[in-house]
Amino acid sequence: MTTNEALNDFIRQCQQRVELSLERLLPNTTTLPTRLHEAMRYATLNGGKRIRPLLVYATGQALGISRERLDTPACAIELIHAYSLVHDDLPAMDDDDLRRNRPTCHRAYDEATAILVGDALQTLAFQSLCCDQHMQADAHTRLAMVETLARASGSRGMAGGQAIDLEAVGKELNLAELENLHIHKTGALIRAAVRFSTQLSATAEKSLTTRLDRYAKCIGLAFQIRDDVLDVEGDTETLGKTQGKDIAQEKPTYPSLLGLHGAKEKADELLQEALQSLEDFNTEADPLRWIAQYITARKH
Numbered sequence: 001m002t003t004n005e006a007l008n009d010f011i012r013q014c015q016q017r018v019e020l021s022l023e024r025l026l027p028n029t030t031t032l033p034t035r036l037h038e039a040m041r042y043a044t045l046n047g048g049k050r051i052r053p054l055l056v057y058a059t060g061q062a063l064g065i066s067r068e069r070l071d072t073p074a075c076a077i078e079l080i081h082a083y084s085l086v087h088d089d090l091p092a093m094d095d096d097d098l099r100r101n102r103p104t105c106h107r108a109y110d111e112a113t114a115i116l117v118g119d120a121l122q123t124l125a126f127q128s129l130c131c132d133q134h135m136q137a138d139a140h141t142r143l144a145m146v147e148t149l150a151r152a153s154g155s156r157g158m159a160g161g162q163a164i165d166l167e168a169v170g171k172e173l174n175l176a177e178l179e180n181l182h183i184h185k186t187g188a189l190i191r192a193a194v195r196f197s198t199q200l201s202a203t204a205e206k207s208l209t210t211r212l213d214r215y216a217k218c219i220g221l222a223f224q225i226r227d228d229v230l231d232v233e234g235d236t237e238t239l240g241k242t243q244g245k246d247i248a249q250e251k252p253t254y255p256s257l258l259g260l261h262g263a264k265e266k267a268d269e270l271l272q273e274a275l276q277s278l279e280d281f282n283t284e285a286d287p288l289r290w291i292a293q294y295i296t297a298r299k300h
Contacts, residue, residue: 043083194216
């Protein structure tokens with residue numbers, strides 16, 4: 001089996017697992033309030049790369065954790081990501097009409113429903129970490145994971161990064177400022193996905209946990225750089241969202257600061273640093289290596 005075949009097989013298996021688990025966690029559309037529950041499922045069960053759940057599973061594999069125990073944290077991180085996309089698309093934020101080649105949640109339903117969808121998905125993520133028995137974790141571990149997710153999604157994580165992003169429109173940022181923005185907005189949840197699995201592991205040494213966090217920080221920035229590049233080079237149909245939106249909104253990006261070539265070089269540097277962070281891991285960590293390479297080469 002080639003590396004690409006192995007990666008595709010890993011992605012397929014993990015995506016199927018998280019889809020089935022999300023189906024189980026999300027309220028049924030026959031349960032009141034039906035319109036809200038329908039919209040929650042519309043916003044969550046609509047495809048996507050599922051990068052964050054993939055990282056939960058891949059890190060868990062590297063640490064010898066069964067996939068059954070990883071389903072809950074994989075869902076929790078994806079529920080937060082889904083809520084962030086719903087709110088990110090709102091008129092008060094990025095005002096987008098297209099997400100994954102479908103109307104955004106506030107276009108398919110309405111703005112008020114979309115706000116409630118984001119609120120409900122966020123709280124469901126925390127509920128699952130607290131209560132879902134499939135994870136097989138004690139109260140101390142669950143509390144630690146709740147804290148990880150709260151920090152990653154709050155004002156010192158994703159939400160804070162979005163606030164910085166909105167304030168930066170029309171301004172010029174230097175490289176350190178741009179990295180700080182995306183370490184919060186994009187990178188915080190990616191680091192949380194990796195950290196979830198280290199928190200579930202009873203045997204992970206601190207040195208390995210530190211290296212895995214470094215890996216996650218590098219690929220989080222590389223993921224954003226690739227997003228910025230695709231906003232310039234991609235097309236709306238392939239991306240599944242409006243191409244050129246960052247330029248139109250005068251947002252600071254890596255290509256605007258470093259140029260397209262410089263941005264691609266920066267992404268490659270981060271890829272190499274991420275791979276170096278995994279040098280002490282055996283072949284069980286190969287999915288982490290594959291994901292890092294996939295992130296910097298993806299077309300959407």
